Amino acid sequence: MGSIALGSSCDFRIEDMLVKEEDIDRASRSLKAISHPLRLKILCVLGDKEVSVQDIVDNVGTSQSNISQHLAILRDKGILASRKDANRVYYRVGDYRTLRLISMMQEVFCSAPH
Amino acid sequence: MGSIALGSSCDFRIEDMLVKEEDIDRASRSLKAISHPLRLKILCVLGDKEVSVQDIVDNVGTSQSNISQHLAILRDKGILASRKDANRVYYRVGDYRTLRLISMMQEVFCSAPH
């Protein structure tokens, strides 16, 4: 009871789901940071690569100021890490867990089969 | 290149990640609906069960009005389904994909090992 078969390699138990307030608050903070179209697109543009702000601006398509503000939000929440090289700043997804979550969301939300 | 090994049973390819505006908008709308502490807690209280509003109120811990408003948001976004039985209304997570996502978030965000 409480176990749902989801496929050959991925089951989960309901009892293991998030229960602690602390976990819930942390998860909702991170999700809130991710759940904005531009920020989600930034994450998708980044993928597992390291990309300069300029390239992010070109790929995402809004003002430099706006991108910078969204990058700050993602950086402050620990979603992104950054590195400065000469004139430019390069951003990357901070950890594997977030990369995994993005991939998972693609599985859940994307229309295209995979 | 572009492939990240995440474990024995779950790899993903960056090229497969969300790219279409449509997918991004849909995902961000759903994530926004989920990324509120009370709504996330509602989802966790529900799990794979069907729970009455009264029981949700008791478990989540805020006013009936507030819960009802959050339930409406989740219902309107298609996250939850509801069923009326006599005096009561029972809510449940609408589809397996969302249940999976909640479980995935638990993997990504929760402190406890699993």
Place this chain on the structure above:
DNA sequence: TTATTGTATTTGTCTATACTAATATACTAC
């Protein structure tokens, strides 16, 4: 040094969201 490029921050404004309190609706029981 000044000019230029790349990025960040500040400020103001507009919109969206969250919450409470009160009220409305729907159903049951009597």
Place this chain on the structure above:
DNA sequence: GTAGTATATTAGTATAGACAAATACAATAA
């Protein structure tokens, strides 16, 4: 019918978020 219970909705207010425009900062190039 009335009273009571369960849920939804509305209205008002308060807070947070998003965006643009302007400016600041940092590094390089000349």
